[in-house]
Amino acid sequence: MNKKIIYIGGYGWSGSTLLSRLLMLLPKVISLGEFHNIKEDFKNNDKCSCGEHVSSCFFWKAPFQKFQQGVVEEKDLFDQLHFDQPNTIFIDASKTTFSNFQRPFKLAEAYDVLFIHLVRDGFSVLGSNLKRKPRNLFWNSMVTAIHWKLANYFSERFKLKYRDRYLLVKYEELIHDPTTLLKKVAKALDLKISDELNGFCMLPLGHQISGNNIRFEKELKVEKRISNTDELPRVGKWVFSFFSGSMVKRYYPSGNS
Numbered sequence: 001m002n003k004k005i006i007y008i009g010g011y012g013w014s015g016s017t018l019l020s021r022l023l024m025l026l027p028k029v030i031s032l033g034e035f036h037n038i039k040e041d042f043k044n045n046d047k048c049s050c051g052e053h054v055s056s057c058f059f060w061k062a063p064f065q066k067f068q069q070g071v072v073e074e075k076d077l078f079d080q081l082h083f084d085q086p087n088t089i090f091i092d093a094s095k096t097t098f099s100n101f102q103r104p105f106k107l108a109e110a111y112d113v114l115f116i117h118l119v120r121d122g123f124s125v126l127g128s129n130l131k132r133k134p135r136n137l138f139w140n141s142m143v144t145a146i147h148w149k150l151a152n153y154f155s156e157r158f159k160l161k162y163r164d165r166y167l168l169v170k171y172e173e174l175i176h177d178p179t180t181l182l183k184k185v186a187k188a189l190d191l192k193i194s195d196e197l198n199g200f201c202m203l204p205l206g207h208q209i210s211g212n213n214i215r216f217e218k219e220l221k222v223e224k225r226i227s228n229t230d231e232l233p234r235v236g237k238w239v240f241s242f243f244s245g246s247m248v249k250r251y252y253p254s255g256n257s
């Protein structure tokens with residue numbers, strides 16, 4: 001079992017696209033984005049982060065042709081990529097939201113998976129969600145709290161089963177000290193890295209399909225972007241704390257920075 005995958009688990013709006021792009025600074029690592037959407041992306045001939053549509057992107061050429069010939073099993077498409085680029089470590093950033101909670105367990109049965117549990121402070125995640133959906137404050141805060149908690153819970157289940165393949169990464173660690181984070185992941189993957197490695201340099205685009213639109217940003221660097229959670233409505237904070245406060249305290253015992 002030498003086909004390697006990095007699986008990014010956790011909740012959405014936690015920086016998984018930024019983390020995926022950062023990890024591509026490591027040798028042999030290429031991010032596929034949210035691979036669970038691959039069939040939809042192929043069906044719609046969606047745009048790859050390299051700028052080409054999947055039908056004309058050299059990276060996706062062979063799996064896309066297979067799909068057009070009627071191959072619909074995701075594993076066959078994944079194996080085609082491993083066949084085309086042996087020894088490459090692919091990132092699947094499908095996370096562990098409710099619809100995908102079993103996904104890393106299934107992948108771990110067939111591949112050598114390093115599971116990265118990406119956690120972002122729940123209040124910051126709520127702030128991001130409320131910016132997009134400012135209406136129904138109570139409802140949105142409750143739904144975000146429950147889904148955030150479940151996504152992290154499912155990641156913790158992975159740790160229980162595969163402790164040696166699990167790595168906890170915090171969003172705040174990603175934006176404050178990306179170089180140390182890269183070294184930590186390289187160590188877990190047993191990769192040799194250059195002493196010159198700098199996590200604040202320009203990040204590679206890779207061939208990412210679904211995910212946050214920053215996957216298309218040609219000039220992207222890690223920046224220290226900490227949300228100001230003081231601006232969150234008090235009701236939102238209260239609702240979030242009511243449903244998920246114990247888990248927030250577990251990961252952030254002394255605040256979010």
Ligand SMILES: [Zn+2]
Nearest residue numbers: 048050057207
């Ligand atoms: Zn591409």
